[in-house]
Amino acid sequence: MTSPAALRLHIPEPTGRPGGTTDFSYLLLSEAGEVPRPAPDVPAAATASMAKSLVRVLDHEGKAQGPWAPAIHPERLRRGLRAMVKTRLFDARMQIAQRQKKLSFYMQCLGEEAIAIAHAQALQEGDMNFPTYRQQGLLLSRDDISLVEIICQLMSNARDPLKGRQLPVLYSYKRAGFFSTSGNLATQVPQAVGWAMASAIKGDTKIASAWIGDGSTAEADFHTALTFAHVYRAPVIINVVNNQWAISSFQAIAGGEGTTFAQRGVGVGLASLRVDGNDFLAVYAASQWAAERARTNHGATLIEWVTYRGGAHSTSDDPSKYRPADDWQRFPLGDPIARLKQHLIGIGEWSEAQHEEMSKELEAQIIAAQKEAESYGTLLDGRVPSAASMFEDVFKDMPEHLRRQRQQLGV
Amino acid sequence: MSTQEQTPGASVPMTMVQALRSAHDVMMGRDEDVVVYGEDVGYFGGVFRVTEGLQAKYGKTRCFDAPISESGIVATALGMAAYGLKPVVEIQFADYFYPAMDQIVSEVARLRHRSAGDFAAPMVIRMPCGGGIYGGQTHSQSPEAVFTHICGIRTVMPSNPYDAKGLLIASIESEDPVVFLEPKRLYNGPFDGRHDQPVVPWSKHDMGKVPEGYYKVPLESAAIFRPGKAVTVLTYGTMVWVAERAAIDTGIDAEIIDLRSIWPLDLETIVESVRKTGRCVVVHEATRTSGFGAELSALVQEHCFYHLEAPIERVCGWDTPYPHAQEWAYFPGPARVGAALKRAVEA
Numbered sequence: 001m002t003s004p005a006a007l008r009l010h011i012p013e014p015t016g017r018p019g020g021t022t023d024f025s026y027l028l029l030s031e032a033g034e035v036p037r038p039a040p041d042v043p044a045a046a047t048a049s050m051a052k053s054l055v056r057v058l059d060h061e062g063k064a065q066g067p068w069a070p071a072i073h074p075e076r077l078r079r080g081l082r083a084m085v086k087t088r089l090f091d092a093r094m095q096i097a098q099r100q101k102k103l104s105f106y107m108q109c110l111g112e113e114a115i116a117i118a119h120a121q122a123l124q125e126g127d128m129n130f131p132t133y134r135q136q137g138l139l140l141s142r143d144d145i146s147l148v149e150i151i152c153q154l155m156s157n158a159r160d161p162l163k164g165r166q167l168p169v170l171y172s173y174k175r176a177g178f179f180s181t182s183g184n185l186a187t188q189v190p191q192a193v194g195w196a197m198a199s200a201i202k203g204d205t206k207i208a209s210a211w212i213g214d215g216s217t218a219e220a221d222f223h224t225a226l227t228f229a230h231v232y233r234a235p236v237i238i239n240v241v242n243n244q245w246a247i248s249s250f251q252a253i254a255g256g257e258g259t260t261f262a263q264r265g266v267g268v269g270l271a272s273l274r275v276d277g278n279d280f281l282a283v284y285a286a287s288q289w290a291a292e293r294a295r296t297n298h299g300a301t302l303i304e305w306v307t308y309r310g311g312a313h314s315t316s317d318d319p320s321k322y323r324p325a326d327d328w329q330r331f332p333l334g335d336p337i338a339r340l341k342q343h344l345i346g347i348g349e350w351s352e353a354q355h356e357e358m359s360k361e362l363e364a365q366i367i368a369a370q371k372e373a374e375s376y377g378t379l380l381d382g383r384v385p386s387a388a389s390m391f392e393d394v395f396k397d398m399p400e401h402l403r404r405q406r407q408q409l410g411v
Numbered sequence: 412m413s414t415q416e417q418t419p420g421a422s423v424p425m426t427m428v429q430a431l432r433s434a435h436d437v438m439m440g441r442d443e444d445v446v447v448y449g450e451d452v453g454y455f456g457g458v459f460r461v462t463e464g465l466q467a468k469y470g471k472t473r474c475f476d477a478p479i480s481e482s483g484i485v486a487t488a489l490g491m492a493a494y495g496l497k498p499v500v501e502i503q504f505a506d507y508f509y510p511a512m513d514q515i516v517s518e519v520a521r522l523r524h525r526s527a528g529d530f531a532a533p534m535v536i537r538m539p540c541g542g543g544i545y546g547g548q549t550h551s552q553s554p555e556a557v558f559t560h561i562c563g564i565r566t567v568m569p570s571n572p573y574d575a576k577g578l579l580i581a582s583i584e585s586e587d588p589v590v591f592l593e594p595k596r597l598y599n600g601p602f603d604g605r606h607d608q609p610v611v612p613w614s615k616h617d618m619g620k621v622p623e624g625y626y627k628v629p630l631e632s633a634a635i636f637r638p639g640k641a642v643t644v645l646t647y648g649t650m651v652w653v654a655e656r657a658a659i660d661t662g663i664d665a666e667i668i669d670l671r672s673i674w675p676l677d678l679e680t681i682v683e684s685v686r687k688t689g690r691c692v693v694v695h696e697a698t699r700t701s702g703f704g705a706e707l708s709a710l711v712q713e714h715c716f717y718h719l720e721a722p723i724e725r726v727c728g729w730d731t732p733y734p735h736a737q738e739w740a741y742f743p744g745p746a747r748v749g750a751a752l753k754r755a756v757e758a
Binding site for chain 2: 128130161162163165166170172173174179180182184187190191192193194195196197198199200201202208220221224225227228231392393394395396397399400401
C-alpha cells in the first residue's frame with residue numbers, strides 16, 4: 001500500500017509583487033457592448049452568466065457601445081465629470097492636509113470615483129445609502145452638502161457636525177441619504193437590507209443601497225445580508241466595490257480567486273451583475289437597472305464593480321510595499337475621469353479648455369472651503385467640540401450616572 | 412406619557428408569557444410602526460409562544476419569521492429603526508445573542524452617539540434568559556452584565572407578569588435600544604428555588620393579575636419588593652423570589668429591592684435602603700466574577716460606606732458554565748441566600 005501524498009495548504013498570491021509586473025488577465029474582461037441587457041424584471045437565475053462577464057459601455061475610443069449604453073443627457077454626464085474631478089481634487093487636498101498634520105487621517109478614493117458618483121445619479125431623493133469609508137463621491141456629487149461642513153468633520157473641529165466623535169471620513173448625512181459610516185466592516189450591509197425591508201413594510205417607494213469592499217465580503221454579515229435580501233425580496237442594491245486590495249491583502253484572499261464576487265449572489269438567488277466600475281456610463285446604466293428592479297418589487301441586486309484602488313488604502317498605508325508601483329497606470333480598465341472626458345469630447349459636448357477651467361474653479365472652491373474650515377479649528381489646535389458634549393447622545397436623555405461623570409470631569 | 416393616557420382596564424390573571432404577549436398586542440394596536448420578528452416568531456408564535464396570534468391579528472408584514480441569524484435579526488432591526496419603525500425582535504434564547512454581539516455593541520448601542528443624533532436605533536431585543544429549566548450550558552445563561560458594560564443600551568429584567576407587561580411597553584416606547592431579558596423560569600409562575608416543590612401558577616398570585624390595556628412601569632424605577640429593616644437584598648428576575656424564600660426561611664427582616672431596570676438603574680432607591688439597613692446582600696444567577704453584582708457592590712460601597720455595618724455579600728452562580736446534571740448545585744437557592752443573609756446580619 002502506498003502512503004498518500006502529503007496535503008498542502010494553498011495560499012493565494014497576487015499576480016504581481018513590488019519589482020515585478022502584474023498580469024491582469026485574472027480580471028476576465030469582456031469587450032464594451034458585448035454583454036446582453038435583460039429587462040430589469042428578469043428572474044434572478046437568468047443573470048448567472050452576467051456574474052462572470054463584465055458589463056462595459058465605453059470602448060477604447062470612448063464611444064458608447066451595446067445594449068447597456070444609457071439614454072443620458074450630456075448635462076448629466078458633465079455633472080458626473082465635474083463631481084469626479086471635484087472628488088479627486090478634494091482627496092488630493094485632504095491628503096496634503098493630513099501630511100501637514102491638519103487631519104489625523106484620510107482615505108482617498110483615487111480611481112474609484114465613477115462608482116459612487118454615477119450610482120448616486122441613478123438613485124432618487126429619499127433613498128438611503130449605507131456606505132463604507134470610500135464613498136465620499138456620494139456626498140461630493142451633491143451641491144447641497146457644503147465642503148466646509150465635510151472638512152470640519154475631517155478636522156474634528158468646533159463645527160464638526162459629529163461633535164468630534166468619529167474618525168475623519170466616517171461621515172453621516174441623513175439629509176443626503178448617507179447613513180452613518182461604521183469603522184466595523186460589513187455591518188452596514190444587513191442594516192441596509194433592514195432599512196429596505198422597512199420601506200417595503202410601509203409601502204413606501206424608497207430603496208436602500210449598501211456598499212462593501214471586496215475584502216470584507218468575507219465577513220459573516222455580508223452573507224447574512226444576502227440571505228435576508230433574498231428571503232424578503234428587499235428593495236436594496238448591494239454594491240461590492242472590488243478594488244483588488246484590502247489594505248495589503250489581494251482580493252483572492254477574500255475569496256476572489258477562481259470566481260467573482262458577483263457570483264456570491266447567484267447561489268443565494270439574487271440577480272447579480274459584474275460591471276466595469278471605471279466606466280461612468282456602465283455604472284449609471286447598471287445602477288439604474290438595479291434601482292428599477294428594486295423599485296418594482298423584483299428584489300435585490302448584487303453588483304460587483306471592478307475597479308482599482310489607485311492610491312494607498314489610507315494615509316497610514318504604503319502600497320509600494322506590497323504591489324508593483326505602476327499597477328494603476330497599467331490597470332486595463334483605465335482612469336474613469338479620463339474615459340468620461342474622452343467620451344464627452346468625442347460627442348462634442350466638452351473640450352480640454354472647459355475641463356481645465358472647471359478644474360481651476362473647483363480647486364479654488366476647495367481651497368477656500370479648507371481655509372474657512374481651518375478658521376474653526378483643528379484637532380491639533382484644540383478647538384474641538386466641548387468635552388461636556390461627549391456625554392450627550394449616549395442615550396436620548398442623559399441618565400443620572402452620566403450627569404455625575406460629567407460633573408467629575410468638571411465640565 | 413401622562414396618567415390620563417394610561418388605560419389599563421380590567422385586570423385578569425395572566426402568566427408572564429401572556430402578559431408579554433398582551434404588551435405586544437397593546438403596542439401593535441396603538442402604533443402601526445411596531446414590527447415584531449425573530450426565529451419561529453410568526454406563524455408559530457415563538458417557541459415560548461410569547462408572540463402567538465400576533466401574525467393572525469396584525470398581518471404577516473408586522474409579525475414574521477426570520478432566518479436563523481441573530482446578527483441578521485439585530486442588524487435588519489437597526490436598519491428598520493433607522494428608517495423610523497419600532498422593531499421588537501426575539502433572540503430565541505439569551506445564550507444565542509453572541510453572534511449578534513458586534514451589531515449590538517458597535518452599531519445599535521452607538522449609532523446615536525457616533526452620528527451625533529443624526530441617526531438612532533430605538534428597538535427592543537427580547538431574549539429569554541436564566542436557568543432552572545434543565546437547559547444545560549447553552550439554554551441557561553444570564554448575560555445581563557455583558558450589556559451593562561456597553562454604553563448606550565438599556566438592560567431590563569422583570570420578575571413578574573405585571574412588571575413584565577409594563578416594562579415591555581415602556582421599552583417599546585423608549586427612544587433608546589433596550590435589551591429585554593425574560594427569566595424563562597418565571598414564564599408560568601413565581602419560582603423560589605425549591606425545585607422539589609410544586610410551582611404555584613401566576614393565576615394564584617397577586618402579581619399575576621395584569622391589566623388588559625395600556626400601562627407602563629417606568630424604566631429606571633426599582634421596586635421595593637418586600638420592605639424590611641435588617642438587611643437590603645439587591646436582586647432582579649428569578650432571584651427576587653429566591654430571596655423572598657430565604658427571608659421567610661431564616662426569619663430575617665430583609666428588604667428586597669427588585670431592580671427591574673438593571674442599567675441604567677434606580678440608584679436612589681438602592682442607596683436609601685442600604686443607608687437604612689446598613690447591610691447589603693447582592694444576589695444574581697449569573698456567574699460571580701465581573702458579574703453585575705460587582706458593579707452593585709461598588710456602587711453601594713461608594714454611596715453607603717459610612718452606613719455599612721457588614722461586608723457586602725454576593726450570592727451568584729459559580730464561575731463555571733451552567734452544568735446540566737448539577738443544575739441545582741449551580742442555581743443560587745434559598746439556602747445559599749439565607750446563609751448570606753445570616754452572615755450579613757450577624758457581622
